[in-house]
Amino acid sequence: MDIFDPVTAFSFLNLARNALTGHRNWARMWRSPPPQPAYDVVLVGGGGHGLATAYYLAKLHGIRRAAVLEKSWLGGGNTGRNTTMVRSNYLLRPNAMFYEHSLKLWEGLSGELNYNVMFSQRGCITLAHTQSDLTGLMRRGNAMRLNGIDAELLDREALARRLPALDLSPTARLPVLGGLEQPRAGTARHDAVAWGYARAADAMGVDIIQNCEVTGIRREGGRVTGVETTLGFIAAPKVGLCVAGSSGLLGAMAGLRLPIETHVLQAMVSEPVKPVLDAVVASGALHFYASQSDKGELVMGGDIDGHNSYAQRGSPVPLDHAVESCLALFPAFSRLRQLRSWGGLMDMTMDGSPIIAKTPVEGLYLNGGWCYGGFKATPAGGWCFAHTIARDEPHALNAPFSLDRFATGALIDERGAGATPWLH
Amino acid sequence: MLIPCPHCGPRAAEEFEYGGDASAPPTIPTEATPEQAHAALHLRANPRGPHRELWYHAAGCRQWFTARRDTLTHRFLAEAP
Numbered sequence: 260m261d262i263f264d265p266v267t268a269f270s271f272l273n274l275a276r277n278a279l280t281g282h283r284n285w286a287r288m289w290r291s292p293p294p295q296p297a298y299d300v301v302l303v304g305g306g307g308h309g310l311a312t313a314y315y316l317a318k319l320h321g322i323r324r325a326a327v328l329e330k331s332w333l334g335g336g337n338t339g340r341n342t343t344m345v346r347s348n349y350l351l352r353p354n355a356m357f358y359e360h361s362l363k364l365w366e367g368l369s370g371e372l373n374y375n376v377m378f379s380q381r382g383c384i385t386l387a388h389t390q391s392d393l394t395g396l397m398r399r400g401n402a403m404r405l406n407g408i409d410a411e412l413l414d415r416e417a418l419a420r421r422l423p424a425l426d427l428s429p430t431a432r433l434p435v436l437g438g439l440e441q442p443r444a445g446t447a448r449h450d451a452v453a454w455g456y457a458r459a460a461d462a463m464g465v466d467i468i469q470n471c472e473v474t475g476i477r478r479e480g481g482r483v484t485g486v487e488t489t490l491g492f493i494a495a496p497k498v499g500l501c502v503a504g505s506s507g508l509l510g511a512m513a514g515l516r517l518p519i520e521t522h523v524l525q526a527m528v529s530e531p532v533k534p535v536l537d538a539v540v541a542s543g544a545l546h547f548y549a550s551q552s553d554k555g556e557l558v559m560g561g562d563i564d565g566h567n568s569y570a571q572r573g574s575p576v577p578l579d580h581a582v583e584s585c586l587a588l589f590p591a592f593s594r595l596r597q598l599r600s601w602g603g604l605m606d607m608t609m610d611g612s613p614i615i616a617k618t619p620v621e622g623l624y625l626n627g628g629w630c631y632g633g634f635k636a637t638p639a640g641g642w643c644f645a646h647t648i649a650r651d652e653p654h655a656l657n658a659p660f661s662l663d664r665f666a667t668g669a670l671i672d673e674r675g676a677g678a679t680p681w682l683h
Numbered sequence: 684m685l686i687p688c689p690h691c692g693p694r695a696a697e698e699f700e701y702g703g704d705a706s707a708p709p710t711i712p713t714e715a716t717p718e719q720a721h722a723a724l725h726l727r728a729n730p731r732g733p734h735r736e737l738w739y740h741a742a743g744c745r746q747w748f749t750a751r752r753d754t755l756t757h758r759f760l761a762e763a764p
């Protein structure tokens with residue numbers, strides 16, 4: 260199948276045509292083949308990163324004898340659980356270059372995949388509550404502009420126009436002195452990203468196999484030879500791990516101890532209301548952020564629970580903190596009811612930056628350590644990981660995100676806090 | 684979550700600070716090789732299931748202690764013999 264085939268592509272004409280038959284005749288988005296005995300590349304994890312990697316491997320590197328193995332359903336991990344903030348407002352150059360590459364890929368993604376990922380560049384505003392906050396944001400904004408990334412400093416008048424619901428009164432619990440906006444930042448539809456990449460990779464011949472859990476990584480003489488799965492052994496000279504919070508478990512299957520701890524991060528949405536917040540708003544001091552979904556729900560998130568967890572659900576304490584933070588900024592939201600909350604497994608690294616790299620095991624590659632921020636990295640993470648797997652060496656964009664940076668000391672600590680575990 | 688402090692009994696999690704994987708040495712001796720320092724600072728077992736970990740009863744007796752907890756169920760377990 261060709262994703263741009265005029266008969267099956269998503270287009271206005273085909274939407275109208277399918278409306279006539281009650282939308283019962285749309286083509287399946289991807290095949291669900293049984294696994295073949297061997298592939299050139301096996302990717303473990305059918306979240307955004309595994310699927311994007313498969314797409315770029317086939318599209319840019321001609322590797323189509325590849326499979327994505329997902330233990331449950333596509334996007335059921337963090338990809339389907341995140342709050343979809345997409346931005347590139349980073350201070351340090353490796354982060355700035357990598358996330359800006361990702362943002363540029365986002366900007367063309369719906370067209371490239373013939374799939375509406377609903378990327379909405381509504382802007383992301385970080386608030387300053389103290390003079391030193393503001394100085395820090397100015398420094399960040401200047402660093403961003405020097406790196407060719409858009410950044411605008413907003414004063415209180417501009418904030419009042421941009422965010423009418425924000426409490427800018429002198430009696431506010433946390434006074435707001437200003438903010439830094441990245442106008443090109445925004446949100447996207449989480450599931451659509453997974454499905455769009457899956458459909459496009461499948462169309463190029465990649466096998467996407469759900470309900471297939473990897474239970475072991477087979478090695479011979481320090482080289483990967485394939486993976487043990489619940490559907491039997493699958494041979495592959497190259498195996499890429501894209502399992503986010505399960506990185507430690509998959510690493511251990513290959514005898515690796517990683518600089519990663521798995522923690523639970525929660526988020527929640529309110530009942531849907533009319534448009535009231537048209538930017539993503541974040542406060543570093545409160546460690547809180549909120550946006551409004553296209554359905555009208557206010558989407559909020561805050562801190563990790565703070566102890567190792569594989570539970571995919573968290574304690575009420577960080578949720579309380581997020582709600583309190585929300586009301587400190589937006590008192591008018593106090594009468595909204597919470598619709599639901601959930602948690603995902605965060606792969607927290609010791610410097611707060613991801614790993615897209617080769618590992619000490621030949622043929623085994625790692626894409627992980629995304630901490631809070633891997634959704635926005637989905638396009639560039641897949642793009643760089645595909646390059647790393649195909650060429651057996653990193654691209655300049657992901658070379659700094661190596662696994663051995665922890666041993667050599669070349670950490671990428673965006674917060675400037677040094678090699679501190681539980682940095683977040 | 685209630686955390687069983689060996690000195691104060693079960694107390695609310697908000698009273699505690701987390702110290703992480705107890706198998707990572709809490710201090711790095713000056714004679715440690717760079718590899719040993721790296722392992723102590725950065726590398727973690729990160730299991731799904733029983734985990735020996737450090738807790739600090741900050742808003743209580745202010746003692747550090749080791750506990751075994753299941754990272755999937757959050758249940759505190761008896762210390763392994």
Ligand SMILES: Cc1cc2nc3c(=O)[nH]c(=O)nc-3n(C[C@H](O)[C@H](O)[C@H](O)COP(=O)(O)OP(=O)(O)OC[C@H]3O[C@@H](n4cnc5c(N)ncnc54)[C@H](O)[C@@H]3O)c2cc1C
Nearest residue numbers: 304306307308330336337338341342344473603633634635
């Ligand atoms: C509440 C919350 C809010 C977030 N907010 C944001 C945000 O606003 N912006 C942002 O950029 N990022 C955010 N993130 C982080 C972001 O969601 C993740 O970093 C990103 O989605 C990771 O994508 P992934 O493909 O690596 O992982 P996942 O989507 O988790 O995919 C990994 C997949 O691997 C599968 N898997 C695991 N073990 C195995 C196995 N043994 N065999 C086969 N398959 C296996 C899992 O089932 C899963 O589907 C948030 C995360 C959470 C939890």
Ligand SMILES: [Zn+2]
Nearest residue numbers: 688691740744
């Ligand atoms: Zn105590």
